[in-house]
Amino acid sequence: MSDLSLVKDHKDDKEHTPRSRRRGNGKMAAGAVVFGLFVLAAVLAPLITKGDPAEQDLLNRLADPSPAHPLGTDQLGRDEWTRLVYAIRVDLRVALLASLVPAILGSLIGIVAGLGAKWLDTAIMRVSDVVVSLPLFIFFIALVGLLGPGDGFLFLGPGELPLIIGFTLVSWVVYARLMRAEVRRVRSMDYVRAARSGGLPRWRVITGHIVPNAIGQSIVYFFVDIGLAVVAISTLSFLGVGIPVGTPEWGAMIQSARTVIQTNWWLIAAPGAAIALAGMGLALIGDGLDDRIKS
Numbered sequence: 001m002s003d004l005s006l007v008k009d010h011k012d013d014k015e016h017t018p019r020s021r022r023r024g025n026g027k028m029a030a031g032a033v034v035f036g037l038f039v040l041a042a043v044l045a046p047l048i049t050k051g052d053p054a055e056q057d058l059l060n061r062l063a064d065p066s067p068a069h070p071l072g073t074d075q076l077g078r079d080e081w082t083r084l085v086y087a088i089r090v091d092l093r094v095a096l097l098a099s100l101v102p103a104i105l106g107s108l109i110g111i112v113a114g115l116g117a118k119w120l121d122t123a124i125m126r127v128s129d130v131v132v133s134l135p136l137f138i139f140f141i142a143l144v145g146l147l148g149p150g151d152g153f154l155f156l157g158p159g160e161l162p163l164i165i166g167f168t169l170v171s172w173v174v175y176a177r178l179m180r181a182e183v184r185r186v187r188s189m190d191y192v193r194a195a196r197s198g199g200l201p202r203w204r205v206i207t208g209h210i211v212p213n214a215i216g217q218s219i220v221y222f223f224v225d226i227g228l229a230v231v232a233i234s235t236l237s238f239l240g241v242g243i244p245v246g247t248p249e250w251g252a253m254i255q256s257a258r259t260v261i262q263t264n265w266w267l268i269a270a271p272g273a274a275i276a277l278a279g280m281g282l283a284l285i286g287d288g289l290d291d292r293i294k295s
Helices: 003-016 019-043 080-115 118-133 136-147 160-186 190-197 202-214 216-238 250-260 266-294
Strands: none
Touching: 019 080, 019 266, 080 118, 080 160, 080 202, 080 216, 080 250, 080 266, 118 160, 136 160, 136 216, 160 202, 160 216, 190 202, 202 216, 216 250, 216 266, 250 266
16 A cells, blocks of 8 residues: 555545544543643652642742742741642642542442332432532531541541541442443443343443443542542631641642732742632543543
């Protein structure tokens, strides 16, 4: 085959590629770049910052941005850039686990509800209705306050485990309902019926045909949920709940800088922009995945 024909075939394939799939690829790439930069900054934090986010310099309080302090210093003379970068580790670690744990738990519950007996499905859905009917944000604040900050657990810092537990108790419902609906839709498909008629064991039908084709929407929501968790964690820290005061965390940084917003506005703008960019990157990944799944 000539080079010209190869080029023509490639062009034809590109023209026949669904527009939504190409759009999804673009969104995923853009989101991955944004999110990847955050992850890279978190990994390289000791190399691209002064190294200690808690180091104070009271003689250099509320300094303007300069080569020595790219984002200035806060009320205690702590380097704002260093704290901003180290806050990535806290916010993304908690947000990832606070989304992953309920995603796994809720998806398993949804599979059981979608494939189990009718009474079991009804019982699970009634429990989920009760959880949804609660004033979730107030319930979440009360729960985290009741559990207290703690002393950390394994690789988690103080206050992080209660946040993850709180998110799990609240967020599993969304994944359970998503997975239940998708499982019930997929199990009625012709190829699943054909697999059953062909004599495949029930567990093979579930693991090989139903779950892989039902999990897509849960994966999409998972990435969006991480972004929502970042916003929620920052909001709780702003309110003084969850992450202890003094820990580099975006919401806590905004809260501590609110009294100097007129003179040192960048102390609020920097963590605020970080929250927005992290959420946008994760939302783009989720939106791109959704476009690919639907194409």
